[in-house]
Amino acid sequence: MIEIRELYKSFNGQEVLRGVSLRIERGEVLALIGMSGFGKSVLLKHIIGLMKPDRGQVLIDQQNIFQLKGKSLEQMRTRFGFLFQGGALFDSLTVFENVAFLLREKTAMKEAEIKARVLFELEQVGMLGAQDKNPAELSGGMKKRVALARALVMDPEIMLFDEPTTGLDPVTSSLIQRFIRECHERLKFTGIIVTHEIPKIFEIVDRVALLNQGKIAEVGTPDQILESTHPAVAQFCSGATEGPIAWQ
Amino acid sequence: MIIESLRKLGDYSLSMLKAAGRMVVFLGTTLFWTFIPPFRLPQIIRRISFIGVKSLLVIVLTGAFSGMALGLQLFYTLRRFGAESMLGPAIALSLLRELGPVLSALMITGRAGSALAAEIGIMRLSEQIDALEAMAINPYRYLIVPSLIAGIVVFPLMTCIFNVVGIYGGYLVGVKMLGLGPGVYWVQMEHMVDLRDILSGLYKSISFGVIVTWVCSYKGFCTGYGAEGVSKATTEAVVLSSVLILAWDYFLSSLMV
Numbered sequence: 489m490i491e492i493r494e495l496y497k498s499f500n501g502q503e504v505l506r507g508v509s510l511r512i513e514r515g516e517v518l519a520l521i522g523m524s525g526f527g528k529s530v531l532l533k534h535i536i537g538l539m540k541p542d543r544g545q546v547l548i549d550q551q552n553i554f555q556l557k558g559k560s561l562e563q564m565r566t567r568f569g570f571l572f573q574g575g576a577l578f579d580s581l582t583v584f585e586n587v588a589f590l591l592r593e594k595t596a597m598k599e600a601e602i603k604a605r606v607l608f609e610l611e612q613v614g615m616l617g618a619q620d621k622n623p624a625e626l627s628g629g630m631k632k633r634v635a636l637a638r639a640l641v642m643d644p645e646i647m648l649f650d651e652p653t654t655g656l657d658p659v660t661s662s663l664i665q666r667f668i669r670e671c672h673e674r675l676k677f678t679g680i681i682v683t684h685e686i687p688k689i690f691e692i693v694d695r696v697a698l699l700n701q702g703k704i705a706e707v708g709t710p711d712q713i714l715e716s717t718h719p720a721v722a723q724f725c726s727g728a729t730e731g732p733i734a735w736q
Numbered sequence: 737m738i739i740e741s742l743r744k745l746g747d748y749s750l751s752m753l754k755a756a757g758r759m760v761v762f763l764g765t766t767l768f769w770t771f772i773p774p775f776r777l778p779q780i781i782r783r784i785s786f787i788g789v790k791s792l793l794v795i796v797l798t799g800a801f802s803g804m805a806l807g808l809q810l811f812y813t814l815r816r817f818g819a820e821s822m823l824g825p826a827i828a829l830s831l832l833r834e835l836g837p838v839l840s841a842l843m844i845t846g847r848a849g850s851a852l853a854a855e856i857g858i859m860r861l862s863e864q865i866d867a868l869e870a871m872a873i874n875p876y877r878y879l880i881v882p883s884l885i886a887g888i889v890v891f892p893l894m895t896c897i898f899n900v901v902g903i904y905g906g907y908l909v910g911v912k913m914l915g916l917g918p919g920v921y922w923v924q925m926e927h928m929v930d931l932r933d934i935l936s937g938l939y940k941s942i943s944f945g946v947i948v949t950w951v952c953s954y955k956g957f958c959t960g961y962g963a964e965g966v967s968k969a970t971t972e973a974v975v976l977s978s979v980l981i982l983a984w985d986y987f988l989s990s991l992m993v
Binding site: 533563593 | 862863864867870872873
């Protein structure tokens, strides 16, 4: 369903993606792991067409997202949900308005239906009661939960999670992971989770891909990754400081 | 050595030209989306409040003191020629044609333009603009167009308020403090000021509204990284807007004289 072909991207002469190729099947959840600053978030933004590559393709159901424009790009993006690293909640809107935003913009739902839907989503993420607060009044974990509710409110076919649990306490982190799993069971979305939560995240994903030195070093099931003899994978999973992975 | 200097000058000129080109494309894109429905009235009203209502106090204060200062200076200058009776029209014409639109635009730039650049810049840094795009919402339509329309609505209104308060400030000094007859002040003004004077100032203020919202939105939209990026964008927005206001004012004045 999502196919990334030979994706290259550089910033100010520094190559971040050096020919990334990856295929994610419909309904599959893939964890994208790798060192910080190695281009995982950049790859995620390419998948939804927020960034343009130097060369390469991202095919969503055989459609190259970089060739879409105007209405067709808009239609394509409505199939996505994106959880940003910092939540990216709109400061000028309340929690309720943030979650209701897409329902108001993209559907013809009545206000009563929107209210019911938003409250349901907020209840799912344990944020019922915070609907009148502003994002500035929320903690990091609360922002992530509201952002998750916002990302899932339109029942997306494809969900992109950019470090959904980074910086959170272990309990909130586990709750968010459980919520992602429950939502996947309910919505059957195709998901990509950029994460450092190893091996905890392996419980909710079908496959894992390691991005190293701008390329996918290895892809496999969580068990295959944990047992992998690939030096970079083994180093990353064990957290060893010695090995092929080095700070850039 | 000379070739190296020329090369650097050429590179600098090219980068400036590219930056100007990007700004023009930004304005063109914004203007294009301005005329495409649906029109986002709630956002426009929110922006009118952000740019206009919150600038009201500073406009009233600067208008009052500008009018008072004008009253004081012009009264003594005109008295040298025995022309104190011309105080009313002199203040009114100075304010309506020149000082009202320019000073109110500069004050709104300082109050709201900088805030606009900073707000959009922070939205860029905190990925809120990316979030809009990811949700298939056009950020130009959602963020920039309402600001532009609000600028076009608010700037002439603020200029009118500035002018009225300024004229009364001049009245306070000229008539109440320095003893000019109130009838002289108003009657002469009525004789000397015509609709064209008022309209020329309003046309200017509309164009200043476009300039300020365009420049400040652009600088915020294309902000660099971190707090330094936002700070730089805000400073550049205010400086460039102010320079463009004064340059454009001269250009329009030369056309409207």
